[in-house]
Amino acid sequence: MTATTETRIGQPYLAALRKKLPHAVLEERWQTDDQVTVTVKLGSLPEAVATLYYEHDGWLSTMVGNDERSLNGCFALYYVLSMEGAQKCHVIVHALVSADDLEFPSVTPKVPAAVWYEREVRDMFGLRPVGLPDERRLVLPDDWPDGLYPLRKDSMDYRFRPEPTADNETYKFVNDSKVETTVVPLGPLHITSDEPGHFRLFVDGETIVDADYRMFYVHRGMEKLAETRMGYNEVTFLADRVCGICGYAHSVAYASSVENALGIRVPDRAQAIRAILLETERMHSHLLNLGLVCHFTGFDTGFMQFFRVREKAMTLAEMLTGSRKTYAINLIGGVRRDILGEQRLTTLKLIGELRAEVKRLIDILVSTPNFEGRVKGVGLLDPQVARDYSPVGPVVRGSGHRRDTRADHAFAGYKLIDMPVHTQAGCDILSRTLVRIAEFFDSIAIIEKLLEDTPTGPILTEDFAYKPYKFALGYTEAPRGEDMHWSMTGDNQKLYRWRCRASTYNNWPVLRYMLRGNTVSDAPLIVGSIDPCYSCTDRVTIVDVNKARSKTIAYKEMERYCRERTDSPLK
Amino acid sequence: MPDLSHLLLAVLQALLLLAAAPLVSGMSRVVRAKMHTRHGPGLLQDYRDLFKLMQRQDVRPPSAGPVFRTxxxxxxxxxxxxxxxxxxxxxxxxxxxxxxxxxxxxxFALARFFFALSGIDSGSSFAGIGASRELTMGVLVEPVMMLALFMAALLAGSTDLGAIGAAVASGRVHSLTAVIVAGLAFAFAVYIELGKLPYDMAEAEQELQEGPLTEYSGPSLALLKWSLSLKQVVVIAWFVGVFLPFGSSLDLSVGGVLLGLVAFAVKLVLIFLAVGIVENSVSRTRFRLTPQHSWLGVGIASLSFVFYLVGL
Structure with missing residues (x-):
């Protein structure tokens, strides 16, 4: 462990917590200088999380459920808070849940951001959050048997599949509107999104009164896969495949979670290379989203032009990593490939071209007739809603909050540079787009800076040994926002628990508020503005995709609703 | 009562437009691809698409009725x-x-009515929204069209399209400025009627999954696509016939008609090229803002009436 008492960041938060709840704090354990796990009594859990969240500028980053019955006879919950007040650090509120009654007090009534996590932990571990307002399944499909909890250690072996228990979709979509509405189903497959997600829009004429949605149609069971079948280094390659766009961010987050847990010092040069590749990934991801914004507004010419230019970013990735996606570069302890002198020169040349071409395209986009009319004032995310639900990335920065993991909790090569953070106060799609545009040019500047004075030395350290049951966080700022991984090592050269939380997971819950009051025609545009990544979110459990998918679409019901429509759209 | 040669000409030109419609929409696709810096499909792609669709199975939603079929x-x-x-x-x-x-x-209104009705009849909610949009667009566009054409009729002293065209071409009109302004208003209305960006409200692909077209498949989709591209050509022909009739034949002589054909083809291609450039350099208008745009059309058409009164 590198942590020492003097350099620890975040001690005032603990002091405040002890002062507010004198008898609640049982234990504190420091994983690194800026990561501390505080064990609290189960009954004080909601109070402890809410105190850190609302009184000390905490944001809920993730929540980890863990089956620790073989270690201490209990289930464990870890609420990870990213503290972004005067001292920037991570405080993890930990509580043990008895294996006998399986109940814990829900945090959601005090901190709404916890809602998806608590629904998920209920699905995966069978722990019952008492007082959780929304008790529907989140992750498991409707035909999954009751009483089978995939992430428990004594759950059914991963090689088997449970028998489906229901033929029809039984999921209840929530509609809070006061007036009579008609239902417009967007999905499970819709023309503007190439991944399945089912949105129900409750509309009056063309105005969306309320919306609800469900994801997780294509779970890949990656966490279980990593825990049961893979060694530590294989999981870095699995993490690459969490996402088809921003997989490298996951790989870095996973690797650094294990490095933090074991106290491994990664060489500076490897850290810089990781940052360069993360920014390469950000460039092609943001260009993708800028193209999609054009596509959703019907401006396909812009879409095609952005994709033409994006090809340069892909070429860059191919040159630096050997594949068009930034795949297979990380190992625990460093990276597998160095950036050579010639590659450095080519990189500088390519990003110079990118800067010029993208600048031209942005000028065209901004001056396109009625583009601004489509995106300005549409899909508003109220800053207070954002504060309550802890969204991440350009979504939260577009609503005026200065949250960027690269600046707040500098990791990898970002320690070597000054990170600018761009925010916009418009809260609309235009703001999110402008944030992405600014970040694209930042990425170019960061790569140039890091290539200019790259630290010298080795790119990989293998001078460490795996120790069992060590755990820590690893995090990155992916193009869509913060990725948060939590890993606990096991005693069999495998992970005991790997919790991978992708950025879009935190952005889904606020989407409902962004859709309200807009028109049906803007819905795909609004969904697109969070740059959603379905597959990143859909990663947790083992689902027989074919069986679950083939029986879910209740078209008859939709048709019945459709004929009830009464109001014309223009009044 | 039209004689045989007039009837022959009528059938001939209708069939000609029918045959050329996929070519014209294919040309739009080529222009689109060029603007996208794509290779894109060939000029004849729409013929291939129609041929392919004709061979496919026709699947209808179970709740769809006779309106949807016909x-x-x-x-x-x-x-x-x-x-x-x-x-x-x-x-x-x-x-x-x-x-x-x-x-x-x-x-045109009849076609629009059935187009919208089929959307509602199909039972799909996207088609339903597309249908209500189609009708709304009709309400917004038709006044502009009416006003502009009535202006022209007033100037030419007849509601016969041929007579108006002849009057415009020969300059025998009461007020030339009024004709030009009415022509502009009509051009605007015709552009909306084409159903191209930024006004392809009812068939907006990203927003409504192509609206009333959503539930069609196979031969009926082919027929519908063909009719929609025919509609675009007819609408342009309508505009050309009234406001830009230059080059068309004055009598029924074979040479004159052929020359008229060449003139018409040139005008059609030029107009579709211009339309192609416009439609590929804009975003789709927000549906709620369309009335503001159509008010512009009404304004221009009214202006033409003012010019008529003043006699400029």
Whole structure:
């Protein structure tokens, strides 16, 4: 462990917590200088999380459920808070849940951001959050048997599949509107999104009164896969495949979670290379989203032009990593490939071209007739809603909050540079787009800076040994926002628990508020503005995709609703 | 009563437009691909698409009724009737009963009515929204069209499309400025009627999964797509026949008609190229803002009336 008492960041938060709840704090354990796990009594859990969240500028980053019955006879919950007040650090509120009654007090009534996590932990571990307002399944499909909890250690072996228990979709979509509405189903497959997600829009004429949605149609069971079948280094390659766009961010987050847990010092040069590749990934991801914004507004010419230019970013990735996606570069302890002198020169040349071409395209986009009319004032995310639900990335920065993991909790090569953070106060799609545009040019500047004075030395350290049951966080700022991984090592050269939380997971819950009051025609545009990544979110459990998918679409019901429509759209 | 040669010409020009419609929409796709810096499909791609769709199975939603089934045929029939009456190759309308501006406007409205009705009949909510949008667009566009054409009729002293065209071409009108302004208003209305970006509200792909087209498949989709591209050509022919009739034949001589054909083809291609450039450099308008745009059209058309009164 590198942590020492003097350099620890975040001690005032603990002091405040002890002062507010004198008898609640049982234990504190420091994983690194800026990561501390505080064990609290189960009954004080909601109070402890809410105190850190609302009184000390905490944001809920993730929540980890863990089956620790073989270690201490209990289930464990870890609420990870990213503290972004005067001292920037991570405080993890930990509580043990008895294996006998399986109940814990829900945090959601005090901190709404916890809602998806608590629904998920209920699905995966069978722990019952008492007082959780929304008790529907989140992750498991409707035909999954009751009483089978995939992430428990004594759950059914991963090689088997449970028998489906229901033929029809039984999921209840929530509609809070006061007036009579008609239902417009967007999905499970819709023309503007190439991944399945089912949105129900409750509309009056063309105005969306309320919306609800469900994801997780294509779970890949990656966490279980990593825990049961893979060694530590294989999981870095699995993490690459969490996402088809921003997989490298996951790989870095996973690797650094294990490095933090074991106290491994990664060489500076490897850290810089990781940052360069993360920014390469950000460039092609943001260009993708800028193209999609054009596509959703019907401006396909812009879409095609952005994709033409994006090809340069892909070429860059191919040159630096050997594949068009930034795949297979990380190992625990460093990276597998160095950036050579010639590659450095080519990189500088390519990003110079990118800067010029993208600048031209942005000028065209901004001056396109009625583009601004489509995106300005549409899909508003109220800053207070954002504060309550802890969204991440350009979504939260577009609503005026200065949250960027690269600046707040500098990791990898970002320690070597000054990170600018761009925010916009418009809260609309235009703001999110402008944030992405600014970040694209930042990425170019960061790569140039890091290539200019790259630290010298080795790119990989293998001078460490795996120790069992060590755990820590690893995090990155992916193009869509913060990725948060939590890993606990096991005693069999495998992970005991790997919790991978992708950025879009935190952005889904606020989407409902962004859709309200807009028109049906803007819905795909609004969904697109969070740059959603379905597959990143859909990663947790083992689902027989074919069986679950083939029986879910209740078209008859939709048709019945459709004929009830009464109001014309223009009044 | 039209004689045999007039009837022959009417059928000939309707069939000609029908045959050329996929070529014109194919040309739009080529322009689109060029603007996208794509290779894109060839000029004849739409013929291949229609041929392919014709061989496919026709699947209908279980709740769809007779309106849904017959709409593609009604649509096609309306467009063909309009095509027979419009002065395309000649300065005069081959069948003057069909060439009246009121008849033409109502035939378009009939097609629109069934198009919207089929969307509601299909039972899909996207088609339903597309249908209500289609009707709303009709309410917004038709006044502009009416006003502009009535201006022209007022100036020429007839509601016959051929007579208006002849009057415009010869300059025998009360006020030239009024004609030009009315032409501009009509051009705007025609552009909206084309159903191209930024006004392809009912068939907006990203927003409504192509609206009323959503539930069609196989031969009926082919017929519908063909009718929609025919509609675009007919609408342009309508505009050209009234406001840009230059080059069309004054009589029924073979040479004159052929020359008229060449003139019409050139005008059609030029107009579609211009439309292609416009549609690929804009975003789709927000549906709620469309009334503001159509008010502009009404404004221009009213301006033309002012010019008529002043006599400029």
């Amino acid at each position: 709409m593609p045929i009604i649509m096609m029939a309306c467009m063909l009737v309009i095509a027979t009456g419009t002065p395309i190759l000649t300065r005069f309308s081959p069948i003057s009963a069909c060439g009246d501006l009121i008849t033409t406007i109502y035939l």
